Amino acid sequence: MQFATWNLSHAVKKSPDRRASAWRYLAGLGIDVAMVQEAGRPITDVRTSIVGPKREAKDWVTAVVSYDPPIRELDQPVSPSWGRGLEFRVPDAARDGTLAVAIVELPAARPVVVVSLYGMLRYADQSVLRAASDLLPIFDTPLGKRVVLAGDLNIPTHSNNMSERRRAGPILALLESFGLCDLVRRAKEKEILKQGVQEHLESCPCGLPDCSHVRTHRHGRHAKGAMANNDYMYATDDLADRLESLKILNGDTDQSWGHSDHAPLIARFAL
Secondary structure (H helix, E strand, O other): OEEEEEEOOOOOOOOHHHHHHHHHHHHOOOOOEEEEEOOOOOOOOOOEEEEOOOOOOOOOOOEEEEOOOOEEEOOOOEOOOOOOOOOEOOOOOOOOOOEEEEEEOOOOOOOEEEEEEOOOOOOHHHHHHHHHHHHHHHHHOHHHHOEEEEEEOOOOOOOOOHHHHHHHHHHHHHHHHOOEEEHHHHHHHHOOEEEOOOOOOOOOOOOOOOOOOOOOEOOOOOOOOOOOOOEEEEEEHHHHOOEEEEEEOOOOOOHHHHOOOEOOEEEEEOO
């Protein structure tokens, strides 16, 4: 079963034809479920879509879309196993347009919670933290055992600015404290990570010996081949252990760049 994440860049690409072309491209990747950000309306070529708060937005839409399996919205309060009647609404504190949560129903298997998360600019780190506070109770329920979380977080742990890295690192570590695994790191460890061919790629400025950064963003102001790891995929252990491949469509000639300045990430699990 394949899950993808992609920022469609419809916040700036507003032509109806260009938007429709991007949706067709995504549908043609053969995935089952996608977590999308900056996904402008109308949402087309999908079976079902679960859109986060600010449902009336046309250009800044965060959503989970399905091409095959049934999905439903998490529309009931979450009650932690230890809570004795405590209930938490999800989402609650998240900024409008930054969080969408869906439940994927699987035959003869436990459901998977799918989270599309967008680190909205002008304090993207605050966007992620506010969404994380909403998501935390889910991980103290049975649903929290099988979660895929992905999106354009705009958290620059690859930055050559030490102060940016010092702030960004603990934010992603918070997500991992919930029991989420960085799928790029896991795929590298398992030697199942595939990236597109990039003729010129600068070394990552993070300087870490175990660097797991990959290029997922190609902005017009970036130097050619500059590292820009804005998009991430995480999963809980139950799913990360079932990861069969992780593909990033970030090659120089990949068609994704014709639709967006972000590259899709596609994870395949044995489900």
